[in-house]
Amino acid sequence: MTSSAPPAVGVRTPWEALPTAVRAAIADVLGAPVVQAVTQTGGFSPGVAARVTTAGGRRAFVKAVSAEVNPVSPEMHREEARYAAALPFGVPAPPLLGSYDDGTWVALVFEDVAGRQPHVPWHERELALVLDAVGELSRALTPAPLDAPSVVEYLADGFQGWQQMIDDGDRGEGLDPWTASHLSYLAELAFPWTDLAVGDTLAHGDLRADNILLTADGRVVFVDWPHARRGAAPWFDLLIMLPCVRAQGGPDPEEVFAAHPLGRVAEPHAVTATLAGFAGFMIRNSRQPPPPGIPTLRAFQRAQGEAALQWLRKRLG
Structure with missing residues:
Protein backbone atom coordinates (compact mmCIF):
# COMPACT_ATOMS: atom_id res chain seq x y z
CA MET A 1 0.00 0.00 0.00
CA THR A 2 1.35 3.45 -0.88
CA SER A 3 1.12 6.51 1.32
CA SER A 4 -2.18 8.34 0.88
CA ALA A 5 -2.05 10.87 3.71
CA PRO A 6 -0.69 14.33 2.86
CA PRO A 7 2.35 15.65 4.72
CA ALA A 8 1.71 16.55 8.36
CA VAL A 9 2.73 20.21 8.25
CA GLY A 10 1.73 23.43 9.94
CA VAL A 11 2.64 26.93 8.82
CA ARG A 12 5.92 27.66 10.59
CA THR A 13 6.87 31.02 12.05
CA PRO A 14 10.60 31.71 11.59
CA TRP A 15 12.69 32.00 14.74
CA GLU A 16 13.59 35.58 13.84
CA ALA A 17 9.91 36.57 14.00
CA LEU A 18 9.66 35.76 17.71
CA PRO A 19 9.26 38.88 19.86
CA THR A 20 12.41 39.99 21.65
CA ALA A 21 10.89 39.21 25.06
CA VAL A 22 10.18 35.61 24.05
CA ARG A 23 13.71 35.06 22.75
CA ALA A 24 15.13 36.62 25.92
CA ALA A 25 13.06 34.27 28.09
CA ILE A 26 14.29 31.26 26.11
CA ALA A 27 17.87 32.49 26.58
CA ASP A 28 17.22 32.64 30.34
CA VAL A 29 16.08 29.01 30.31
CA LEU A 30 19.13 27.89 28.33
CA GLY A 31 21.68 30.10 30.04
CA ALA A 32 22.79 31.87 26.85
CA PRO A 33 21.24 33.48 23.77
CA VAL A 34 20.35 31.37 20.76
CA VAL A 35 22.77 31.85 17.88
CA GLN A 36 21.41 29.23 15.48
CA ALA A 37 17.87 27.99 14.87
CA VAL A 38 16.86 25.36 12.33
CA THR A 39 13.12 25.15 11.63
CA GLN A 40 11.63 21.64 11.75
CA THR A 41 8.96 20.93 9.18
CA GLY A 42 7.19 17.78 10.43
CA GLY A 43 4.08 18.07 12.59
CA PHE A 44 0.87 20.08 12.58
CA SER A 45 1.67 22.63 15.28
CA PRO A 46 1.72 26.12 13.76
CA GLY A 47 4.18 28.72 14.98
CA VAL A 48 7.86 28.19 15.79
CA ALA A 49 9.29 24.67 15.88
CA ALA A 50 13.07 24.79 15.80
CA VAL A 65 2.95 30.09 19.21
CA SER A 66 0.59 33.03 19.65
CA ALA A 67 -3.17 33.28 19.33
CA GLU A 68 -2.64 35.38 16.21
CA VAL A 69 -1.28 32.30 14.45
CA ASN A 70 -3.97 29.92 15.72
CA PRO A 71 -6.42 30.70 18.54
CA VAL A 72 -6.39 27.14 19.91
CA SER A 73 -2.66 26.42 19.86
CA PRO A 74 -1.55 28.53 22.87
CA GLU A 75 -3.77 26.54 25.22
CA MET A 76 -2.48 23.31 23.71
CA HIS A 77 1.07 24.47 24.44
CA ARG A 78 0.03 25.28 28.02
CA GLU A 79 -1.42 21.80 28.44
CA GLU A 80 1.69 20.22 26.98
CA ALA A 81 3.84 22.21 29.42
CA ARG A 82 1.83 20.85 32.36
CA TYR A 83 1.88 17.23 31.22
CA ALA A 84 5.49 17.17 29.99
CA ALA A 85 6.69 18.60 33.31
CA ALA A 86 4.78 15.91 35.22
CA LEU A 87 5.89 12.86 33.22
CA PRO A 88 7.97 10.61 35.47
CA PHE A 89 11.63 9.85 34.86
CA GLY A 90 12.08 6.95 32.47
CA VAL A 91 9.14 7.71 30.19
CA PRO A 92 10.56 7.96 26.64
CA ALA A 93 9.78 11.65 26.17
CA PRO A 94 12.06 14.71 25.94
CA PRO A 95 12.42 16.51 29.30
CA LEU A 96 10.89 19.97 29.52
CA LEU A 97 13.62 22.48 30.42
CA GLY A 98 11.35 25.47 30.88
CA SER A 99 8.47 27.48 29.48
CA TYR A 100 7.32 31.06 28.92
CA ASP A 101 3.78 32.45 28.86
CA ASP A 102 2.95 36.15 28.64
CA GLY A 103 -0.73 35.60 27.89
CA THR A 104 -0.21 36.01 24.15
CA TRP A 105 2.90 33.99 23.33
CA VAL A 106 3.55 30.56 24.82
CA ALA A 107 6.96 28.94 24.36
CA LEU A 108 8.23 25.53 25.46
CA VAL A 109 11.90 24.57 25.68
CA PHE A 110 12.76 20.88 25.56
CA GLU A 111 15.96 18.93 25.73
CA ASP A 112 17.01 18.25 22.15
CA VAL A 113 16.70 14.62 21.06
CA ALA A 114 19.29 13.62 18.48
CA GLY A 115 16.85 11.65 16.38
CA ARG A 116 14.66 11.72 13.32
CA GLN A 117 11.07 10.89 12.46
CA PRO A 118 10.33 7.43 11.01
CA HIS A 119 10.38 7.09 7.26
CA VAL A 120 7.04 7.54 5.52
CA PRO A 121 5.94 5.30 3.88
CA TRP A 122 6.77 3.20 6.93
CA HIS A 123 9.73 0.80 6.91
CA GLU A 124 9.04 -2.59 8.45
CA ARG A 125 12.01 -2.50 10.83
CA GLU A 126 11.20 0.98 12.11
CA LEU A 127 7.55 0.11 12.63
CA ALA A 128 8.58 -2.96 14.64
CA LEU A 129 10.70 -0.75 16.91
CA VAL A 130 7.82 1.69 17.40
CA LEU A 131 5.27 -1.04 18.09
CA ASP A 132 7.50 -2.51 20.79
CA ALA A 133 7.94 0.98 22.26
CA VAL A 134 4.16 1.57 22.31
CA GLY A 135 3.81 -1.54 24.46
CA GLU A 136 6.55 -0.33 26.79
CA LEU A 137 4.94 3.12 26.95
CA SER A 138 1.62 1.61 27.99
CA ARG A 139 3.29 -0.34 30.78
CA ALA A 140 5.22 2.73 31.96
CA LEU A 141 2.03 4.81 32.08
CA THR A 142 -0.12 2.27 33.94
CA PRO A 143 -1.32 3.30 36.43
CA ALA A 144 -1.61 6.84 35.10
CA PRO A 145 1.23 8.80 36.76
CA LEU A 146 -0.32 12.26 36.45
CA ASP A 147 -3.68 13.98 36.68
CA ALA A 148 -4.81 14.74 33.14
CA PRO A 149 -8.39 14.96 31.84
CA SER A 150 -10.22 11.66 31.43
CA VAL A 151 -9.96 10.26 27.92
CA VAL A 152 -13.62 9.28 28.00
CA GLU A 153 -14.83 12.69 29.16
CA TYR A 154 -12.52 14.53 26.77
CA LEU A 155 -13.55 12.53 23.70
CA ALA A 156 -17.12 11.63 24.64
CA ASP A 157 -18.58 14.08 22.13
CA GLY A 158 -15.87 13.81 19.50
CA PHE A 159 -16.17 10.03 19.21
CA GLN A 160 -19.90 10.40 18.50
CA GLY A 161 -19.08 11.93 15.14
CA TRP A 162 -21.43 9.67 13.16
CA GLN A 163 -24.40 10.71 15.31
CA GLN A 164 -23.35 14.35 15.04
CA MET A 165 -23.28 14.07 11.26
CA ILE A 166 -26.82 12.70 11.34
CA ASP A 167 -27.96 15.46 13.71
CA ASP A 168 -26.34 18.08 11.46
CA GLY A 169 -28.16 16.77 8.40
CA ASP A 170 -24.90 15.56 6.87
CA ARG A 171 -25.84 12.56 4.73
CA GLY A 172 -22.29 11.63 3.92
CA GLU A 173 -22.03 13.14 0.47
CA GLY A 174 -18.62 12.36 -0.96
CA LEU A 175 -18.05 9.33 1.26
CA ASP A 176 -18.01 5.81 -0.10
CA PRO A 177 -21.52 4.40 -0.69
CA TRP A 178 -21.34 1.85 2.15
CA THR A 179 -20.42 4.48 4.74
CA ALA A 180 -22.98 6.99 3.50
CA SER A 181 -25.75 4.38 3.72
CA HIS A 182 -24.72 3.07 7.15
CA LEU A 183 -24.39 6.26 9.23
CA SER A 184 -27.01 5.12 11.76
CA TYR A 185 -25.38 1.71 12.06
CA LEU A 186 -21.97 3.30 12.62
CA ALA A 187 -23.44 5.62 15.25
CA GLU A 188 -24.90 2.62 17.08
CA LEU A 189 -21.57 0.80 16.96
CA ALA A 190 -19.72 3.78 18.42
CA PHE A 191 -22.25 4.69 21.11
CA PRO A 192 -21.02 2.36 23.92
CA TRP A 193 -17.30 3.12 23.52
CA THR A 194 -17.23 5.30 26.66
CA ASP A 195 -18.06 2.25 28.80
CA LEU A 196 -15.64 -0.05 27.01
CA ALA A 197 -12.37 1.85 26.47
CA VAL A 198 -11.77 2.71 30.12
CA GLY A 199 -8.73 1.68 32.12
CA ASP A 200 -5.94 3.03 34.29
CA THR A 201 -3.48 4.04 31.59
CA LEU A 202 -2.29 7.50 30.59
CA ALA A 203 -2.62 7.69 26.79
CA HIS A 204 -0.40 9.91 24.67
CA GLY A 205 -3.51 10.46 22.56
CA ASP A 206 -1.89 11.42 19.26
CA LEU A 207 0.68 8.86 18.14
CA ARG A 208 1.74 9.51 14.54
CA ALA A 209 5.03 9.37 12.68
CA ASP A 210 5.57 13.11 13.17
CA ASN A 211 5.25 12.70 16.96
CA ILE A 212 7.93 9.99 17.13
CA LEU A 213 11.72 10.24 17.01
CA LEU A 214 14.13 7.38 16.35
CA THR A 215 17.68 7.70 17.69
CA ALA A 216 20.88 6.22 16.29
CA ASP A 217 21.17 3.85 19.27
CA GLY A 218 17.73 2.35 18.61
CA ARG A 219 15.62 4.29 21.11
CA VAL A 220 12.09 5.48 20.37
CA VAL A 221 11.10 8.84 21.85
CA PHE A 222 7.51 10.12 21.89
CA VAL A 223 7.08 13.90 21.56
CA ASP A 224 4.13 16.36 21.59
CA TRP A 225 2.01 15.54 24.66
CA PRO A 226 -0.83 18.12 24.73
CA HIS A 227 -3.43 15.39 24.20
CA ALA A 228 -2.34 13.18 27.11
CA ARG A 229 -5.41 11.69 28.77
CA ARG A 230 -5.83 9.36 31.74
CA GLY A 231 -8.21 6.47 32.25
CA ALA A 232 -7.72 4.81 28.87
CA ALA A 233 -7.58 1.13 28.09
CA PRO A 234 -3.95 -0.03 27.65
CA TRP A 235 -4.57 -0.60 23.92
CA PHE A 236 -6.04 2.85 23.21
CA ASP A 237 -2.87 4.47 21.83
CA LEU A 238 -2.16 1.46 19.63
CA LEU A 239 -5.66 1.57 18.17
CA ILE A 240 -5.63 5.25 17.26
CA MET A 241 -2.08 5.02 15.85
CA LEU A 242 -2.64 2.17 13.40
CA PRO A 243 -5.06 3.90 10.97
CA CYS A 244 -2.46 6.66 10.54
CA VAL A 245 0.24 4.05 9.98
CA ARG A 246 -1.95 2.45 7.32
CA ALA A 247 -2.63 5.81 5.66
CA GLN A 248 1.12 6.40 5.52
CA GLY A 249 2.00 3.20 3.71
CA GLY A 250 1.96 0.77 6.63
CA PRO A 251 0.52 -2.76 6.93
CA ASP A 252 -3.00 -4.00 7.60
CA PRO A 253 -3.97 -2.59 11.03
CA GLU A 254 -6.08 -5.61 11.97
CA GLU A 255 -3.13 -7.95 11.48
CA VAL A 256 -0.81 -5.67 13.44
CA PHE A 257 -3.29 -5.15 16.28
CA ALA A 258 -4.12 -8.85 16.60
CA ALA A 259 -0.41 -9.76 16.76
CA HIS A 260 0.54 -7.08 19.30
CA PRO A 261 0.59 -7.97 23.03
CA LEU A 262 -1.79 -5.09 23.79
CA GLY A 263 -4.18 -6.11 21.04
CA ARG A 264 -4.22 -9.79 21.97
CA VAL A 265 -5.70 -9.08 25.40
CA ALA A 266 -8.18 -6.40 24.27
CA GLU A 267 -11.89 -7.19 24.44
CA PRO A 268 -13.08 -7.41 20.81
CA HIS A 269 -16.36 -5.54 21.31
CA ALA A 270 -14.52 -2.69 23.05
CA VAL A 271 -12.06 -2.44 20.18
CA THR A 272 -14.81 -2.39 17.54
CA ALA A 273 -16.83 0.28 19.35
CA THR A 274 -13.80 2.49 19.97
CA LEU A 275 -12.61 2.08 16.39
CA ALA A 276 -16.06 3.10 15.13
CA GLY A 277 -15.90 6.16 17.38
CA PHE A 278 -12.42 7.08 16.18
CA ALA A 279 -13.42 6.70 12.53
CA GLY A 280 -16.42 8.98 13.07
CA PHE A 281 -14.24 11.51 14.89
CA MET A 282 -11.81 11.68 11.98
CA ILE A 283 -14.37 11.66 9.17
CA ARG A 284 -16.55 14.36 10.72
CA ASN A 285 -13.55 16.56 11.54
CA SER A 286 -12.22 16.13 8.00
CA ARG A 287 -15.43 17.71 6.69
CA GLN A 288 -14.97 20.92 8.71
CA PRO A 289 -13.19 24.08 7.45
CA PRO A 290 -9.39 23.99 7.85
CA PRO A 291 -8.07 25.60 11.04
CA PRO A 292 -5.75 28.61 10.71
CA GLY A 293 -2.13 27.72 10.06
CA ILE A 294 -2.69 23.99 9.50
CA PRO A 295 -3.56 23.62 5.80
CA THR A 296 -3.21 19.83 5.42
CA LEU A 297 -4.98 18.76 8.62
CA ARG A 298 -8.41 18.02 7.13
CA ALA A 299 -7.02 15.90 4.28
CA PHE A 300 -4.81 14.08 6.79
CA GLN A 301 -7.85 13.37 8.99
CA ARG A 302 -9.77 12.12 5.98
CA ALA A 303 -6.99 9.62 5.21
CA GLN A 304 -6.93 8.45 8.83
CA GLY A 305 -10.72 8.15 8.91
CA GLU A 306 -10.86 6.15 5.71
CA ALA A 307 -8.14 3.79 6.96
CA ALA A 308 -10.05 3.35 10.23
CA LEU A 309 -13.24 2.60 8.27
CA GLN A 310 -11.49 -0.03 6.17
CA TRP A 311 -10.20 -1.64 9.35
CA LEU A 312 -13.64 -1.49 10.96
CA ARG A 313 -15.32 -3.10 7.95
CA LYS A 314 -12.78 -5.91 8.06
CA ARG A 315 -13.59 -6.51 11.73
CA LEU A 316 -17.29 -6.54 10.88
CA GLY A 317 -16.73 -9.09 8.12
Whole structure:
Protein backbone atom coordinates (compact mmCIF):
# COMPACT_ATOMS: atom_id res chain seq x y z
CA MET A 1 0.00 0.00 0.00
CA THR A 2 1.35 3.45 -0.88
CA SER A 3 1.12 6.51 1.32
CA SER A 4 -2.18 8.34 0.88
CA ALA A 5 -2.05 10.87 3.71
CA PRO A 6 -0.69 14.33 2.86
CA PRO A 7 2.35 15.65 4.72
CA ALA A 8 1.71 16.55 8.36
CA VAL A 9 2.73 20.21 8.25
CA GLY A 10 1.73 23.43 9.94
CA VAL A 11 2.64 26.93 8.82
CA ARG A 12 5.92 27.66 10.59
CA THR A 13 6.87 31.02 12.05
CA PRO A 14 10.60 31.71 11.59
CA TRP A 15 12.69 32.00 14.74
CA GLU A 16 13.59 35.58 13.84
CA ALA A 17 9.91 36.57 14.00
CA LEU A 18 9.66 35.76 17.71
CA PRO A 19 9.26 38.88 19.86
CA THR A 20 12.41 39.99 21.65
CA ALA A 21 10.89 39.21 25.06
CA VAL A 22 10.18 35.61 24.05
CA ARG A 23 13.71 35.06 22.75
CA ALA A 24 15.13 36.62 25.92
CA ALA A 25 13.06 34.27 28.09
CA ILE A 26 14.29 31.26 26.11
CA ALA A 27 17.87 32.49 26.58
CA ASP A 28 17.22 32.64 30.34
CA VAL A 29 16.08 29.01 30.31
CA LEU A 30 19.13 27.89 28.33
CA GLY A 31 21.68 30.10 30.04
CA ALA A 32 22.79 31.87 26.85
CA PRO A 33 21.24 33.48 23.77
CA VAL A 34 20.35 31.37 20.76
CA VAL A 35 22.77 31.85 17.88
CA GLN A 36 21.41 29.23 15.48
CA ALA A 37 17.87 27.99 14.87
CA VAL A 38 16.86 25.36 12.33
CA THR A 39 13.12 25.15 11.63
CA GLN A 40 11.63 21.64 11.75
CA THR A 41 8.96 20.93 9.18
CA GLY A 42 7.19 17.78 10.43
CA GLY A 43 4.08 18.07 12.59
CA PHE A 44 0.87 20.08 12.58
CA SER A 45 1.67 22.63 15.28
CA PRO A 46 1.72 26.12 13.76
CA GLY A 47 4.18 28.72 14.98
CA VAL A 48 7.86 28.19 15.79
CA ALA A 49 9.29 24.67 15.88
CA ALA A 50 13.07 24.79 15.80
CA ARG A 51 16.18 23.02 16.95
CA VAL A 52 18.38 25.71 18.47
CA THR A 53 21.98 26.12 19.59
CA THR A 54 23.11 28.71 22.11
CA ALA A 55 26.27 30.80 22.23
CA GLY A 56 27.56 28.31 24.80
CA GLY A 57 26.93 25.34 22.52
CA ARG A 58 23.86 24.02 24.31
CA ARG A 59 21.22 22.44 22.10
CA ALA A 60 17.45 22.39 22.63
CA PHE A 61 14.13 22.17 20.83
CA VAL A 62 11.81 25.18 21.03
CA LYS A 63 8.16 25.46 20.07
CA ALA A 64 6.27 28.73 20.42
CA VAL A 65 2.95 30.09 19.21
CA SER A 66 0.59 33.03 19.65
CA ALA A 67 -3.17 33.28 19.33
CA GLU A 68 -2.64 35.38 16.21
CA VAL A 69 -1.28 32.30 14.45
CA ASN A 70 -3.97 29.92 15.72
CA PRO A 71 -6.42 30.70 18.54
CA VAL A 72 -6.39 27.14 19.91
CA SER A 73 -2.66 26.42 19.86
CA PRO A 74 -1.55 28.53 22.87
CA GLU A 75 -3.77 26.54 25.22
CA MET A 76 -2.48 23.31 23.71
CA HIS A 77 1.07 24.47 24.44
CA ARG A 78 0.03 25.28 28.02
CA GLU A 79 -1.42 21.80 28.44
CA GLU A 80 1.69 20.22 26.98
CA ALA A 81 3.84 22.21 29.42
CA ARG A 82 1.83 20.85 32.36
CA TYR A 83 1.88 17.23 31.22
CA ALA A 84 5.49 17.17 29.99
CA ALA A 85 6.69 18.60 33.31
CA ALA A 86 4.78 15.91 35.22
CA LEU A 87 5.89 12.86 33.22
CA PRO A 88 7.97 10.61 35.47
CA PHE A 89 11.63 9.85 34.86
CA GLY A 90 12.08 6.95 32.47
CA VAL A 91 9.14 7.71 30.19
CA PRO A 92 10.56 7.96 26.64
CA ALA A 93 9.78 11.65 26.17
CA PRO A 94 12.06 14.71 25.94
CA PRO A 95 12.42 16.51 29.30
CA LEU A 96 10.89 19.97 29.52
CA LEU A 97 13.62 22.48 30.42
CA GLY A 98 11.35 25.47 30.88
CA SER A 99 8.47 27.48 29.48
CA TYR A 100 7.32 31.06 28.92
CA ASP A 101 3.78 32.45 28.86
CA ASP A 102 2.95 36.15 28.64
CA GLY A 103 -0.73 35.60 27.89
CA THR A 104 -0.21 36.01 24.15
CA TRP A 105 2.90 33.99 23.33
CA VAL A 106 3.55 30.56 24.82
CA ALA A 107 6.96 28.94 24.36
CA LEU A 108 8.23 25.53 25.46
CA VAL A 109 11.90 24.57 25.68
CA PHE A 110 12.76 20.88 25.56
CA GLU A 111 15.96 18.93 25.73
CA ASP A 112 17.01 18.25 22.15
CA VAL A 113 16.70 14.62 21.06
CA ALA A 114 19.29 13.62 18.48
CA GLY A 115 16.85 11.65 16.38
CA ARG A 116 14.66 11.72 13.32
CA GLN A 117 11.07 10.89 12.46
CA PRO A 118 10.33 7.43 11.01
CA HIS A 119 10.38 7.09 7.26
CA VAL A 120 7.04 7.54 5.52
CA PRO A 121 5.94 5.30 3.88
CA TRP A 122 6.77 3.20 6.93
CA HIS A 123 9.73 0.80 6.91
CA GLU A 124 9.04 -2.59 8.45
CA ARG A 125 12.01 -2.50 10.83
CA GLU A 126 11.20 0.98 12.11
CA LEU A 127 7.55 0.11 12.63
CA ALA A 128 8.58 -2.96 14.64
CA LEU A 129 10.70 -0.75 16.91
CA VAL A 130 7.82 1.69 17.40
CA LEU A 131 5.27 -1.04 18.09
CA ASP A 132 7.50 -2.51 20.79
CA ALA A 133 7.94 0.98 22.26
CA VAL A 134 4.16 1.57 22.31
CA GLY A 135 3.81 -1.54 24.46
CA GLU A 136 6.55 -0.33 26.79
CA LEU A 137 4.94 3.12 26.95
CA SER A 138 1.62 1.61 27.99
CA ARG A 139 3.29 -0.34 30.78
CA ALA A 140 5.22 2.73 31.96
CA LEU A 141 2.03 4.81 32.08
CA THR A 142 -0.12 2.27 33.94
CA PRO A 143 -1.32 3.30 36.43
CA ALA A 144 -1.61 6.84 35.10
CA PRO A 145 1.23 8.80 36.76
CA LEU A 146 -0.32 12.26 36.45
CA ASP A 147 -3.68 13.98 36.68
CA ALA A 148 -4.81 14.74 33.14
CA PRO A 149 -8.39 14.96 31.84
CA SER A 150 -10.22 11.66 31.43
CA VAL A 151 -9.96 10.26 27.92
CA VAL A 152 -13.62 9.28 28.00
CA GLU A 153 -14.83 12.69 29.16
CA TYR A 154 -12.52 14.53 26.77
CA LEU A 155 -13.55 12.53 23.70
CA ALA A 156 -17.12 11.63 24.64
CA ASP A 157 -18.58 14.08 22.13
CA GLY A 158 -15.87 13.81 19.50
CA PHE A 159 -16.17 10.03 19.21
CA GLN A 160 -19.90 10.40 18.50
CA GLY A 161 -19.08 11.93 15.14
CA TRP A 162 -21.43 9.67 13.16
CA GLN A 163 -24.40 10.71 15.31
CA GLN A 164 -23.35 14.35 15.04
CA MET A 165 -23.28 14.07 11.26
CA ILE A 166 -26.82 12.70 11.34
CA ASP A 167 -27.96 15.46 13.71
CA ASP A 168 -26.34 18.08 11.46
CA GLY A 169 -28.16 16.77 8.40
CA ASP A 170 -24.90 15.56 6.87
CA ARG A 171 -25.84 12.56 4.73
CA GLY A 172 -22.29 11.63 3.92
CA GLU A 173 -22.03 13.14 0.47
CA GLY A 174 -18.62 12.36 -0.96
CA LEU A 175 -18.05 9.33 1.26
CA ASP A 176 -18.01 5.81 -0.10
CA PRO A 177 -21.52 4.40 -0.69
CA TRP A 178 -21.34 1.85 2.15
CA THR A 179 -20.42 4.48 4.74
CA ALA A 180 -22.98 6.99 3.50
CA SER A 181 -25.75 4.38 3.72
CA HIS A 182 -24.72 3.07 7.15
CA LEU A 183 -24.39 6.26 9.23
CA SER A 184 -27.01 5.12 11.76
CA TYR A 185 -25.38 1.71 12.06
CA LEU A 186 -21.97 3.30 12.62
CA ALA A 187 -23.44 5.62 15.25
CA GLU A 188 -24.90 2.62 17.08
CA LEU A 189 -21.57 0.80 16.96
CA ALA A 190 -19.72 3.78 18.42
CA PHE A 191 -22.25 4.69 21.11
CA PRO A 192 -21.02 2.36 23.92
CA TRP A 193 -17.30 3.12 23.52
CA THR A 194 -17.23 5.30 26.66
CA ASP A 195 -18.06 2.25 28.80
CA LEU A 196 -15.64 -0.05 27.01
CA ALA A 197 -12.37 1.85 26.47
CA VAL A 198 -11.77 2.71 30.12
CA GLY A 199 -8.73 1.68 32.12
CA ASP A 200 -5.94 3.03 34.29
CA THR A 201 -3.48 4.04 31.59
CA LEU A 202 -2.29 7.50 30.59
CA ALA A 203 -2.62 7.69 26.79
CA HIS A 204 -0.40 9.91 24.67
CA GLY A 205 -3.51 10.46 22.56
CA ASP A 206 -1.89 11.42 19.26
CA LEU A 207 0.68 8.86 18.14
CA ARG A 208 1.74 9.51 14.54
CA ALA A 209 5.03 9.37 12.68
CA ASP A 210 5.57 13.11 13.17
CA ASN A 211 5.25 12.70 16.96
CA ILE A 212 7.93 9.99 17.13
CA LEU A 213 11.72 10.24 17.01
CA LEU A 214 14.13 7.38 16.35
CA THR A 215 17.68 7.70 17.69
CA ALA A 216 20.88 6.22 16.29
CA ASP A 217 21.17 3.85 19.27
CA GLY A 218 17.73 2.35 18.61
CA ARG A 219 15.62 4.29 21.11
CA VAL A 220 12.09 5.48 20.37
CA VAL A 221 11.10 8.84 21.85
CA PHE A 222 7.51 10.12 21.89
CA VAL A 223 7.08 13.90 21.56
CA ASP A 224 4.13 16.36 21.59
CA TRP A 225 2.01 15.54 24.66
CA PRO A 226 -0.83 18.12 24.73
CA HIS A 227 -3.43 15.39 24.20
CA ALA A 228 -2.34 13.18 27.11
CA ARG A 229 -5.41 11.69 28.77
CA ARG A 230 -5.83 9.36 31.74
CA GLY A 231 -8.21 6.47 32.25
CA ALA A 232 -7.72 4.81 28.87
CA ALA A 233 -7.58 1.13 28.09
CA PRO A 234 -3.95 -0.03 27.65
CA TRP A 235 -4.57 -0.60 23.92
CA PHE A 236 -6.04 2.85 23.21
CA ASP A 237 -2.87 4.47 21.83
CA LEU A 238 -2.16 1.46 19.63
CA LEU A 239 -5.66 1.57 18.17
CA ILE A 240 -5.63 5.25 17.26
CA MET A 241 -2.08 5.02 15.85
CA LEU A 242 -2.64 2.17 13.40
CA PRO A 243 -5.06 3.90 10.97
CA CYS A 244 -2.46 6.66 10.54
CA VAL A 245 0.24 4.05 9.98
CA ARG A 246 -1.95 2.45 7.32
CA ALA A 247 -2.63 5.81 5.66
CA GLN A 248 1.12 6.40 5.52
CA GLY A 249 2.00 3.20 3.71
CA GLY A 250 1.96 0.77 6.63
CA PRO A 251 0.52 -2.76 6.93
CA ASP A 252 -3.00 -4.00 7.60
CA PRO A 253 -3.97 -2.59 11.03
CA GLU A 254 -6.08 -5.61 11.97
CA GLU A 255 -3.13 -7.95 11.48
CA VAL A 256 -0.81 -5.67 13.44
CA PHE A 257 -3.29 -5.15 16.28
CA ALA A 258 -4.12 -8.85 16.60
CA ALA A 259 -0.41 -9.76 16.76
CA HIS A 260 0.54 -7.08 19.30
CA PRO A 261 0.59 -7.97 23.03
CA LEU A 262 -1.79 -5.09 23.79
CA GLY A 263 -4.18 -6.11 21.04
CA ARG A 264 -4.22 -9.79 21.97
CA VAL A 265 -5.70 -9.08 25.40
CA ALA A 266 -8.18 -6.40 24.27
CA GLU A 267 -11.89 -7.19 24.44
CA PRO A 268 -13.08 -7.41 20.81
CA HIS A 269 -16.36 -5.54 21.31
CA ALA A 270 -14.52 -2.69 23.05
CA VAL A 271 -12.06 -2.44 20.18
CA THR A 272 -14.81 -2.39 17.54
CA ALA A 273 -16.83 0.28 19.35
CA THR A 274 -13.80 2.49 19.97
CA LEU A 275 -12.61 2.08 16.39
CA ALA A 276 -16.06 3.10 15.13
CA GLY A 277 -15.90 6.16 17.38
CA PHE A 278 -12.42 7.08 16.18
CA ALA A 279 -13.42 6.70 12.53
CA GLY A 280 -16.42 8.98 13.07
CA PHE A 281 -14.24 11.51 14.89
CA MET A 282 -11.81 11.68 11.98
CA ILE A 283 -14.37 11.66 9.17
CA ARG A 284 -16.55 14.36 10.72
CA ASN A 285 -13.55 16.56 11.54
CA SER A 286 -12.22 16.13 8.00
CA ARG A 287 -15.43 17.71 6.69
CA GLN A 288 -14.97 20.92 8.71
CA PRO A 289 -13.19 24.08 7.45
CA PRO A 290 -9.39 23.99 7.85
CA PRO A 291 -8.07 25.60 11.04
CA PRO A 292 -5.75 28.61 10.71
CA GLY A 293 -2.13 27.72 10.06
CA ILE A 294 -2.69 23.99 9.50
CA PRO A 295 -3.56 23.62 5.80
CA THR A 296 -3.21 19.83 5.42
CA LEU A 297 -4.98 18.76 8.62
CA ARG A 298 -8.41 18.02 7.13
CA ALA A 299 -7.02 15.90 4.28
CA PHE A 300 -4.81 14.08 6.79
CA GLN A 301 -7.85 13.37 8.99
CA ARG A 302 -9.77 12.12 5.98
CA ALA A 303 -6.99 9.62 5.21
CA GLN A 304 -6.93 8.45 8.83
CA GLY A 305 -10.72 8.15 8.91
CA GLU A 306 -10.86 6.15 5.71
CA ALA A 307 -8.14 3.79 6.96
CA ALA A 308 -10.05 3.35 10.23
CA LEU A 309 -13.24 2.60 8.27
CA GLN A 310 -11.49 -0.03 6.17
CA TRP A 311 -10.20 -1.64 9.35
CA LEU A 312 -13.64 -1.49 10.96
CA ARG A 313 -15.32 -3.10 7.95
CA LYS A 314 -12.78 -5.91 8.06
CA ARG A 315 -13.59 -6.51 11.73
CA LEU A 316 -17.29 -6.54 10.88
CA GLY A 317 -16.73 -9.09 8.12
